[in-house]
Amino acid sequence: MIKAALLGAGNRGMFAYGSYALDRPNEIQFVAIAEPNTKKREKFAETHGIEEDMQFSNWEDLLDNPKLCDVLLVCTQDRNHYEPTMKALDIGYDILLEKPMSPNPSETLEMAEKAHQCNQILTVCHVLRYSTFFSELKSIIDDNKIGDIMSIQWNENVGYYHQAHSFVRGNWRNSTESSSMILQKCSHDMDMLQWLIGEQCTKVSSFGSLSYFNEDNAPEGSTERCTDGCAVEHECPYSALKWYHNEKTTWPVNVVELTPDLDMRLKAIKEGPYGRCVYRSDNNVVDHQVANLLFENGVTVAFTMSAFTKEQGRTFQLMGTKGEIIGSTTKNEITIKYFSGKEEVISPAQVQGGHGGADTMIMRDFVKQINDKTYKSKTSAMESAKSHLIAFAAEESRLSGETISMDEYMNQLKQLN
Structure with missing residues (x-):
């Protein structure tokens, strides 16, 4: 059985990956936890039966020890991925790393190169590669059922409620604290497109902005918080009271407060970030963005990310020489x-699990990699890094207004290093 340590007991670490170990204790067991939030740390430790001396309030203390177990799951916030990953690779851990690898393109490449040099497993949680849905799509393409792909239209429908929760009120609302929207949310999509097309991206252009979730669009009578006597709270689709003041124990309510206690939920809404008016937060990431991609084999992609959708998910049209x-x-x-x-x-x-079962499937794949070093996974750290670079280039294009050559962009990064 694989012994594991978790860095960061947020929603992904706690539920997406932690639950796999609870369901399959014969495959993997968590024996250590590092999490600064006392309530989350204690809950994870209690759930997994972790001894007190293996509970740490920060990742530094955990990694100051000699190697404690076989693998490390790094599920800290975006800007706390690089340092623990690099140190853990030196210690000799195999790693499952939440995406994005880093908000810094140079660090992203360094992490991939370091894993290769250390001959350690570094699997990035581009979980969609492992889903039954996209695995089926990949098989259809590889079987040449629609001939050669010529062009793709791909939509990342974020969902109005997901945008409000994660990217207006939540941890990924501000790029100075986390990542750009296209890196954090859409690195999945860049990875999917690179995988499905099977070639490298050569050019990227992008446009987008934060147009709606700002104070200019705050309704008359709205207040700083939904609980401050807002005159339009009852009609607002983003009302924190509607979304969070209930006894559900699933996402997104469990992010606001772990326990289904209504008084504690209300306290979190009144005092924490998730009770803020969506028009009066400190968010700066875009709420809609498009990117045009050109690949080596001539395939063109029109990609759209939008907050303004009723449903959350991905829709696409792949156009080939024999069909679509x-x-x-x-x-x-x-x-x-x-x-x-x-x-x-x-x-x-x-399959049971988040992301259409992909969270379960990536854990299953990671376990296989650890148990059988000859097993070939669906991706590598360097492949993940390359798809990250498409997202970095898209954000560069959005800010500069220029079309980005991926070769030139890569050369610039190498010169910086």
């Missing part, structure tokens, strides 16, 4: 429309 593929993760449907007139609708098998 239309898909929706929300509907769990992939439709192949052949130019011959035939039409095929596929509903991929579903």
Whole structure:
């Protein structure tokens, strides 16, 4: 059985990966935890039966020890990925790392190169590669069912409520504290596109802005917090009272307060970041963005990320020389429309767990990697780094207004190093 340590007991560490160990204790067991939030640290430790001397209030204290176990799951905040990962690789840990690898492109490359030099496993949580849905889509493409792909339209439908929760009120609202929107949320999509197309991206252009979630759009009668007597709270789709003041124990309510106690939930809404008016927060990340991508084989991609959708998920249209593929993760449907007139609708098998079962599947894959060093995973740290660089280039283009050559961008990063 694999012995593991967790850095960061937030929603991803606590539930996405921690729950896998609870369901399959014969495969992996958490024996150490580092988490600055006392309530989260104690809850994770109690749930997993972690001894008191293996509970740490910060990752530095945990990594100051000799190697404590086999693997490390790094689920800290974005800007706290680089240092613990680099130190853990030196110690000899195999690592499962939450995306993004780092908000810094140079650090991202360094981490991938370090893992290669140390001959250690560094798997980045681009979980969609492991989902049954996208695995099915990849098989359809590789089987040449629609011929050669010519162009792709790809939408990341963030969902109005997810934008408000994570990117207006939540941990990823401000790029100076976390990452740009296209890196944090859409590095999944850049990784998917690179994987499905099977070639490297050569050019990127991008446009987008924060247009709606700002004080200019605050309704008359609104207040700093939803609990401050806001005149429009009852009608507001983003009301913190509607979203969080209930006894649910699932996302996103459990992010605001772990326990389903209404008094504690109300206290968190009144005092914490999730009770702020969505028009009066300190958010700065975009609420909509487009990116145009050109790949080595001539495939063009029109990518759109938008907060302004009812449903959360991805929709796409892949256009090939023999047909097209239309898909929706929300509907769990992939439709192949052949130019011959035939039409095929596929509903991929579903697996328990977040991201359409992908959280479960990446843990299963990680366990396989640790137990069998000859096992070939679906990705590598360097592949993940390259897809990150597409997102970095897109943000560079958005800010500069220039089309970014990926070769030139890479050369500039190497010169900086």
